[in-house]
Amino acid sequence: MLYKKSLKDLIELIDKNEITAKEIYESVLDRIRTKDRDINAYVTVFEELEPNDNGGLLKGIPVAVKDNMHIKGKRTTCSSKILENYTAIFDATAVSKLKNEGASFIGKTNLDEFAMGSSTETSYFGTTHNPWDLSKIPGGSSGGSTAAVASGEAVCAVGSDTGGSIRQPAALCGVVGLKPTYGRVSRYGLVAFASSLDQIGPITKTVEDAAILMNIISGKDERDSTSANVDVDDFMQYLNNDISGLKVGVYDKVFKDCSRDVQRSMDDSIDIFKRLGCNVRSVDLPNAKYAVSDYYIIAPAEASSNLERYDGVKYGIRADVFDDLKQMYIKTRSKGFGDEVKRRIMLGTYVLSSGYYDAYYLKAQKLRGLIKQDFDNLFKDFDVIISPTTPTEAFEIGEKSNNPLQMYLSDIFTIPANLAAIPAISIPCGVSDSNLPLGLQIMSDVFREDNIFKAASAFEKEFNLLDKLPLD
Ligand code: GLN
Numbered sequence: 001m002l003y004k005k006s007l008k009d010l011i012e013l014i015d016k017n018e019i020t021a022k023e024i025y026e027s028v029l030d031r032i033r034t035k036d037r038d039i040n041a042y043v044t045v046f047e048e049l050e051p052n053d054n055g056g057l058l059k060g061i062p063v064a065v066k067d068n069m070h071i072k073g074k075r076t077t078c079s080s081k082i083l084e085n086y087t088a089i090f091d092a093t094a095v096s097k098l099k100n101e102g103a104s105f106i107g108k109t110n111l112d113e114f115a116m117g118s119s120t121e122t123s124y125f126g127t128t129h130n131p132w133d134l135s136k137i138p139g140g141s142s143g144g145s146t147a148a149v150a151s152g153e154a155v156c157a158v159g160s161d162t163g164g165s166i167r168q169p170a171a172l173c174g175v176v177g178l179k180p181t182y183g184r185v186s187r188y189g190l191v192a193f194a195s196s197l198d199q200i201g202p203i204t205k206t207v208e209d210a211a212i213l214m215n216i217i218s219g220k221d222e223r224d225s226t227s228a229n230v231d232v233d234d235f236m237q238y239l240n241n242d243i244s245g246l247k248v249g250v251y252d253k254v255f256k257d258c259s260r261d262v263q264r265s266m267d268d269s270i271d272i273f274k275r276l277g278c279n280v281r282s283v284d285l286p287n288a289k290y291a292v293s294d295y296y297i298i299a300p301a302e303a304s305s306n307l308e309r310y311d312g313v314k315y316g317i318r319a320d321v322f323d324d325l326k327q328m329y330i331k332t333r334s335k336g337f338g339d340e341v342k343r344r345i346m347l348g349t350y351v352l353s354s355g356y357y358d359a360y361y362l363k364a365q366k367l368r369g370l371i372k373q374d375f376d377n378l379f380k381d382f383d384v385i386i387s388p389t390t391p392t393e394a395f396e397i398g399e400k401s402n403n404p405l406q407m408y409l410s411d412i413f414t415i416p417a418n419l420a421a422i423p424a425i426s427i428p429c430g431v432s433d434s435n436l437p438l439g440l441q442i443m444s445d446v447f448r449e450d451n452i453f454k455a456a457s458a459f460e461k462e463f464n465l466l467d468k469l470p471l472d
Contacts, residue, residue, distance in 0.1 A: 002027035003152035004471045007061065007209040010155060014059040021060030021104065024155065025049045028062060028106055031152045040128050041138075041148040043067045043077055045107040056102025057216070063098055064154035066145050067108035068115055069200065070189040071095050074105075078191050079123035080113045082316040082336030092189025093224065094158055094200045094217045101216045106154060110144030113338045114307070115165055115193045117141050118410040121401050122340045129397070130173060131470040132436055136394040139169030139410075145203045146173035152471045156213060157203040162193050163295050164389075164414025166201050167426035171389035171439020174428050174465045176456070177203045178210050179414075181446045182421035183228035186221030194302035195226075197295075197418040205466065207427060207456045211235040214449065230447050238453035244277025246455060249382035252282045254413065259392045265430025265438045266388055272462045273386070273455075283385060285374040290367055291416045292408055297351050297364035298419070304348025310336060343404065372420040379445035384455045387413045389426040389439030413441055423449045427456050428465040437465055 002010065002024045013019045029045070036042055044067065052060045065071060068078045070088035077083045091099065112122040120128040120143030128143040130136040131151035138147040142159030146169035149157055159166045161179035170177025178201045185200045192198060202213035218232040250270060255263050273280050312318035312332030319331030337345070351360035378385060390410060400407040417424035422443055429440035440459070444451040 003031045003155070006206045007156045007204060007212055008206065010061055011057065011059055014061070021051065022049060025062045025104065025106065028153065028155060035131070035151055035153055038129060038134055039131055039147050039151055039153065040126050041109055041144045041151070041153050042107045043079060043110050043125050043144070044075060046074070046105055050104055052099060052102050052104045054100070054102055056100060057212070058098065058102035060102055060104050061155055062106035063103045064106050064109050064145055064148050064157035065095060066111055066142050066157065066159045068111060068160060068191040069095060069158065071105055071108070074108065076108070076191065077125070078114045079111045079125055080337065080341070081124045082310050084124065084317065086316050090189060093186035093221045095189065097217050109142070109148055109154070109157060112141035112143070113341050114191070114303070115141040115160055115162060116303070116340050116344055118164070118168055118407050119400065120144060120169070121397065122338055124338060127397055130394050132174065133394070135396060136436065137172070137397050139172035139394065141165040142177070142203060143169045146170050146175055146177065149173070149175045149203050149205060150469055156205070156209050158200055158213065158217065159203045160190055160198055160200050161418065162197045163299060163418050164411035166203060167389050167414050167424060167439065167441060168411055170203055170426045172394040172437065174437030174469055175203060175205060176207055176210050176425065176427050177201065178214065178425040178452070179417060179423060180214065180218065180449060181228070181423045183226055184423070184447065184449070185217050186224040186227040188221055188223040192306040194299040195306065196302060197299060205469070207453065207460045208239055210425070211239060211453055228447070233450070235449060235453050238450045239457040241454045241458065243454050243458040246278045246384065247382045248273050248278045248280045248455070249283035249378055249385040250280060251285060251385055251387040253284055254387060257391055258388050259432070261393060261430070261432035262388045262391060262438055265440070269386065269429045269440050269459070272459055276458050276462070283378055283382065285371070285378070285416065287367065287370045287374050288416045291371055291419055292412050294364050294367045294371065294419060295415045296347065296408060297360050298368065300344040300348035301352050301361050302348070304345045304352065307341070307345055368419045371416055375420045375422055375445070383444065383451045385443045387441050389413060389441040393432040393434065393436040393438060417443050422446050423452055425452050425456050427460060429463060431465070431468065
C-alpha cells in the first residue's frame with residue numbers, strides 16, 4: 001500500500017532499492033481511480049507518468065499541484081470556466097524547483113475558483129468532498145490538495161494560502177499544511193489572487209515531509225521581486241528537537257468563539273506543550289479581531305486588479321457573439337467567472353474607486369500595519385503563538401454557500417498571519433465527537449520557520465492522526 005506512506009518513508013524505500021517511483025505512481029493512480037469519483041480532489045489527473053530520474057532527492061516520486069500553479073504543457077484552470085482550456089507555457093518556480101529535485105507529478109488538484117473560498121464549493125469542476133465524511137466540505141481553497149493527501153490520492157502536494165487556504169483545509173482534512181513567510185517561496189507561476197498575501201506551501205501527512213518540501217521550494221527567485229533574499233537553512237535540523245524552554249503564547253481570547261470540540265482540543269494541546277517543558281502563557285492580539293474585515297478590503301482590491309487580465313483577449317475563453325469590444329469584455333467575463341469571483345471583483349473595484357479609496361483601502365492598509373505591530377510586540381517575548389486553525393470542524397456541503405459572511409469567518413484565525421506576512425502551520429491536534437479532524441495553528445515571526453518546525457515536530461510526536469487518516 002505505497003499510497004499510504006509518507007514522502008520520507010518512500011524516499012527511503014527507493015534508496016534501499018525496495019520499490020520504484022513507478023510503483024508509487026501506480027499505487028496512487030489506482031487509489032485515485034477508486035476514490036476520486038466520490039472525493040473529486042482532482043481537476044486533471046496525469047494518466048501517464050512522466051518519469052524523473054535526474055537523481056534528485058525526490059527520486060521521481062509524484063507530487064500533486066494545486067491547479068492555480070503552472071506545470072508547463074498541462075492545463076491550469078484555477079477551477080474557473082474562464083481558464084477551462086488554458087495550457088501553461090512555463091513552470092512555476094516552485095514546480096521547477098521540485099522537478100530539479102527529482103519530482104514527477106500526478107495531477108492538478110481542485111480549488112475554489114481562483115482560490116476564493118473556504119470550502120472548495122465554488123469550483124467550476126464541482127465540489128471536493130471531505131474524505132473523512134463525504135457529506136462535509138474539505139475546507140478551501142486548497143481542498144483538493146488536502147483531500148488528496150488525506151485519502152492517499154497524493155503522497156504530498158503544494159497549495160497556496162492567501163487568507164488560510166493551506167492551513168484551514170489541512171486542519172479540516174487532518175493533514176499538515178504550512179504557509180511560509182511572505183517572500184520565502186517564489187510566487188512566479190502562481191496565478192495571482194492577492195499578490196501581497198499569496199504564498200505557496202506544502203501539504204503533507206507529516207511535519208517531516210513539510211520540511212522536505214520546504215527545503216526544496218524556498219529561496220530567492222529573480223523572477224519574483226517580492227521573493228526574499230534570505231538564507232534558507234536546512235529545515236530538517238529543527239525536527240525532533242528538545243523544545244523545553246520554548247516560549248509559547250496562547251491566543252486564548254478566541255477560544256470562547258470556538259466549538260466545544262475545538263476548545264477541548266486546545267486545552268489538550270496546551271497540556272502537551274506544558275508537558276514538553278515549554279513556557280506557556282496567554283497572549284492577546286488586540287487588533288486581530290478586525291483581521292477578517294481588513295482582509296475583505298485588501299484581498300478583493302488586489303484581486304479586482306489581478307483579474308483584469310481575463311478579458312477574452314489575452315487568456316482563456318472569449319464570448320462567441322458580441323457587437324463591439326466593450327460587449328466582448330462584458331460577455332466574456334459574465335460567462336467565464338462564477339458568482340464568488342464576481343462578488344470579489346465588485347467589492348474590490350468599489351473600495352478602490354475614487355472617493356472610497358481613502359475610506360476603505362487606505363484605512364485597511366493602516367489597520368494591516370497595526371495587526372503586524374501586535375505580532376511584532378509579541379515576538380519580542382515569544383517564540384511561537386498558538387491558536388485553533390479553525391473555529392469549528394468541517395461543516396456540511398451547502399451549509400454556508402448562501403451566506404458569504406459565515407463562510408468568510410471560517411478564516412478568522414488564519415487571516416492575521418497573511419496580513420502580517422508571518423509563517424504559520426496547521427497540524428492535527430484532535431478529533432471532534434463526530435470523528436472529524438481538528439487543527440492547531442502555530443505561528444512564528446517572519447523567517448522563523450525554524451521555531452514552527454521545532455514546535456510542530458515535537459507536538460506531532462505526542463499527538464498525530466496518522467493511524468486515523470481515511471486511507472483504507
Ligand atoms: N478563504 C479565504 C478567501 O476566500 C482565503 C482564500 C485563500 O487563502 N486563497 O479569500
